[in-house]
Amino acid sequence: MIATVEDCAVIVLQNTSLRVTVLEDDAVLRERILLPRLREQGFDVVGLGTAAALERMLATRLPDIVVLDIGLPDADGFVLAQSLRSRFPAIGVVMLTGRHSPHDKVRGLVEGADAYLTKPVELGLLAATLHSLGRRLQAADDEVVPAISGWRLDGNGWRLLAPCGQPVALTRSERPLLYCLMQHPGEVVGRETLVASLTHDAFSFDMHRLDSLIHRLRRKIAAASTHPFPLSAVHGAGYVFAP
Structure with missing residues (x-):
């Protein structure tokens, strides 16, 4: 789905x-x-x-x-x-x-x-x-913050908490991106959908920026937690958060 x-x-x-x-x-x-x-x-x-x-x-x-x-x-x-x-x-x-x-x-x-x-x-x-x-x-x-398999958003969504409880501070761009992914665990979230969570001007948005944002987010989470972050790329489709 x-x-x-x-x-x-x-x-x-x-x-x-x-x-x-x-x-x-x-x-x-x-x-x-x-x-x-x-x-x-x-x-x-x-x-x-x-x-x-x-x-x-x-x-x-x-x-x-x-x-x-x-x-x-x-x-x-x-x-x-x-x-x-x-x-x-x-x-x-x-x-x-x-x-x-x-x-x-x-x-x-x-x-x-x-x-x-x-x-x-x-x-x-x-x-x-x-x-x-x-x-x-x-x-x-106004968003309702989800919690999935030990991963959850805290501080009104401004921190990601790993299953071990280690917090990771999120930026303005990372917050809606993670919220969108964690709303649909196990589902492929299309790149266009993720871009729409970041901006209302999707036509001028550089898709390379989305990939760079996810790359930096993965590195930040890896540096802060011993738990591998369960986010995978689906070639030609988007990304899936699958704990």
Whole structure:
């Protein structure tokens, strides 16, 4: 039996007042264009100019989504995205940058960004991206977490617990991927279905990113637990979680 996209469907976000932090060192772009337009779209938005300012804010207030540039005066945006994903897996990350190369886009998504947009950005596209990501964030919070043969998701799904009890912290991408697989133990979950659990823009999603994500997840679980993770690839079809 093969699980379908509908089997891993997400829940539509009801509250559109998302807390968004825009990290952009160009003050004119930030204060005169991005912040006013996002507020018009109903976002609760804060603007910052440095990574240091973001760190100070994170000590007291966690946004739902961080929109960040790559070329910051005091940090590398790629490194910052990776750090945010590691420390605050519940926060969404959108890169907004002037760097257009496919290599930079792939790197940004691999490092932990949920979306990668380039400047000059159409403000409607930015708002739509934030709303789409917000729906996925809300859906992740509303999911029922399954437990299969000693493997289970804990901490509202942000940790995978091995049968021995060893926890493995999950990233924003790993969490829905594992949830989708563990919803259908013993069934082949198609690649398109897994991609649909990660993004609403499946047509532009690089399938190599899915394979890289699963490869890194396997390595992380293997390093943390003596129990082999029961996930297998099915050639030409997808993946199966078969404890």
